Amino acid sequence: xxxxxxxxxxxxxxxxxxxxxAYVSNEKSNTVSVIDTDGWTVTKTIKxxxxxxxxxFTRDGKFVMVAVGDDDSIQLIDARTQAxxxxxxxxxxxxxxxxxxxxxxxxxxxxxxxxxxxxDLEKRARLGDIQVGVEPEGMTVSPDGKxxxxxxxxTNMAHFIDTASRQIVANVLVDARPRFACYKHDASxxxxxxxxxxxxxxxxxxxxxVIGKVTFEIPGLRKEAIQPVGIGMTKDDKTxxxxxxxxxxxxxxxxxTHKVTKxxxxxxxxxxxAFTPDEKYLLTTNGVSNDVSVIDVAAQKVIKTIQVGELxxxxxxxxxxAP
Amino acid sequence: MMVRALALAALAFTVSTAARAxxxxxxxxxxAQAKVPEISLAAVWAGPELGDAESKWKDDSKISALVAxxxxxxxxLDEAEKSVKEFLAGSADKTANAKLLFAGLFDTLNAQRxxxxxxxxxxxxxxxxxxxxxxxxxxxxxxxxDATPRDDAKVDAMSNxxxxxxxxxxxxxxxxRFVCEVPTAIDQRLFALGRVIQQEME
Numbered sequence: 001x002x003x004x005x006x007x008x009x010x011x012x013x014x015x016x017x018x019x020x021x022a023y024v025s026n027e028k029s030n031t032v033s034v035i036d037t038d039g040w041t042v043t044k045t046i047k048x049x050x051x052x053x054x055x056x057f058t059r060d061g062k063f064v065m066v067a068v069g070d071d072d073s074i075q076l077i078d079a080r081t082q083a084x085x086x087x088x089x090x091x092x093x094x095x096x097x098x099x100x101x102x103x104x105x106x107x108x109x110x111x112x113x114x115x116x117x118x119x120d121l122e123k124r125a126r127l128g129d130i131q132v133g134v135e136p137e138g139m140t141v142s143p144d145g146k147x148x149x150x151x152x153x154x155t156n157m158a159h160f161i162d163t164a165s166r167q168i169v170a171n172v173l174v175d176a177r178p179r180f181a182c183y184k185h186d187a188s189x190x191x192x193x194x195x196x197x198x199x200x201x202x203x204x205x206x207x208x209x210v211i212g213k214v215t216f217e218i219p220g221l222r223k224e225a226i227q228p229v230g231i232g233m234t235k236d237d238k239t240x241x242x243x244x245x246x247x248x249x250x251x252x253x254x255x256x257t258h259k260v261t262k263x264x265x266x267x268x269x270x271x272x273x274a275f276t277p278d279e280k281y282l283l284t285t286n287g288v289s290n291d292v293s294v295i296d297v298a299a300q301k302v303i304k305t306i307q308v309g310e311l312x313x314x315x316x317x318x319x320x321x322a323p
Numbered sequence: 324m325m326v327r328a329l330a331l332a333a334l335a336f337t338v339s340t341a342a343r344a345x346x347x348x349x350x351x352x353x354x355a356q357a358k359v360p361e362i363s364l365a366a367v368w369a370g371p372e373l374g375d376a377e378s379k380w381k382d383d384s385k386i387s388a389l390v391a392x393x394x395x396x397x398x399x400l401d402e403a404e405k406s407v408k409e410f411l412a413g414s415a416d417k418t419a420n421a422k423l424l425f426a427g428l429f430d431t432l433n434a435q436r437x438x439x440x441x442x443x444x445x446x447x448x449x450x451x452x453x454x455x456x457x458x459x460x461x462x463x464x465x466x467x468x469d470a471t472p473r474d475d476a477k478v479d480a481m482s483n484x485x486x487x488x489x490x491x492x493x494x495x496x497x498x499x500r501f502v503c504e505v506p507t508a509i510d511q512r513l514f515a516l517g518r519v520i521q522q523e524m525e
Binding site for chain 1: 363364365366367368369507510511514515518521
């Protein structure tokens with residue numbers, strides 16, 4: 001028994017690090033925290049521009065893009081040196097952005113001038129703007145890259161934009177202040193969270209119709225405290241996780257029944273989330289408690305809390321293991 | 324000139340607080356942060372029902388002493404978290420003690436928070452009165468300055484008074500902005516300690 005213990009200890013010590021790397025944008029401290037999932041520790045804090053929010057790895061894992069709204073640009077962090085190396089052009093006050101599956105085209109939502117800026121990621125050049133006419137909020141690209149979804153809090157709609165013609169082709173009314181949109185990996189459904197409405201609308205992307213709604217109820221909590229924002233969908237599309245803002249919880253949703261099966265208490269004002277590439281863990285940003293919660297996806301349990309900077313907003317995970 | 328600029332700043336302040344008080348339910352709330360009158364239990368606790376722990380924690384002298392220490396803002400949070408762990412690790416009935424401890428913290432910190440918030444609203448009312456006074460006196464001063472013959476002694480006295488009042492007003496305004504952070508700091512403490520207690524119970 002003792003020997004077995006010693007042996008396993010040895011094996012553990014000798015095992016190479018299999019850590020993944022997460023980058024977290026801290027809106028108030030103007031920094032990005034780098035987390036190594038191996039020891040669940042912050043290994044570096046990178047100074048970036050003013051008010052960093054949207055953050056995403058490039059598909060090749062070489063760079064991290066971070067929208068620094070008050071500097072009106074998107075900064076590029078070299079994942080190897082963990083330093084800001086370049087800036088991408090955007091419109092005024094970029095909040096978040098999304099890229100196509102190939103990682104070639106970037107769409108940036110500019111809060112202040114009702115446009116979406118289209119950027120060629122290889123050339124790092126601006127291709128043009130899409131006039132969406134309303135303040136863009138959440139954005140996502142369909143798995144085939146043909147449709148850009150843009151949610152707007154002025155119209156309470158999800159706008160379907162054809163990426164080739166850059167024209168709005170359909171509008172779907174959802175509940176108040178739609179914040180975030182997320183496709184199922186098989187593209188059969190589009191999920192849209194509504195922060196004020198307190199629901200997630202499930203849209204048939206072919207018919208452009210709402211076919212279902214996920215509702216939330218937490219005994220003892222007022223309805224206004226339940227504000228759905230970030231959504232994470234497992235690769236098999238069977239389970240969705242929804243961040244509920246000041247309800248301080250993540251809801252686990254069965255995608256077949258559209259019903260919540262469990263609520264996990266994470267941190268205060270939980271906002272966005274990201275899976276590790278092996279999908280064993282889900283990390284959430286908690287804006288008020290200034291930390292990141294680690295959820296064991298299979299066990300549906302919070303296993304760890306990591307302190308980061310002030311007002312953590314977005315999170316992105318490197319596609320591969322740490323170099 | 325100086326006085327007039329200050330008085331204008333005071334005026335601008337009253338206008339901006341009115342504009343900022345987005346929530347019509349709380350006209351005296353001076354903070355940019357939204358007013359949440361009470362922390363609801365469900366926002367910070369996913370553990371077992373507290374039951375009679377809600378009233379009984381006060382009867383346990385050990386628990387109430389610990390609650391007082393953990394709730395004090397001068398106790399650093401990481402130190403407080405450590406104390407929670409040590410206390411629960413050494414207790415015979417962990418679940419019962421955890422419930423008592425959390426019930427005590429919930430009561431105490433919520434009360435602390437209400438006090439801070441009503442203090443903020445009290446100061447906010449006072450500031451509004453002060454702004455009204457400064458505005459009225461600025462008009463008076465203008466009248467004195469324009470009067471013929473001009474009574475320089477009176478003009479000086481009124482100017483000095485306005486400078487003082489405006490300074491007090493400005494100082495209070497800075498303090499208010501600082502104190503506006505306190506309710507959130509209390510939320511953070513309650514949540515962090517509640518989370519440690521729940522983790523220790525598992």
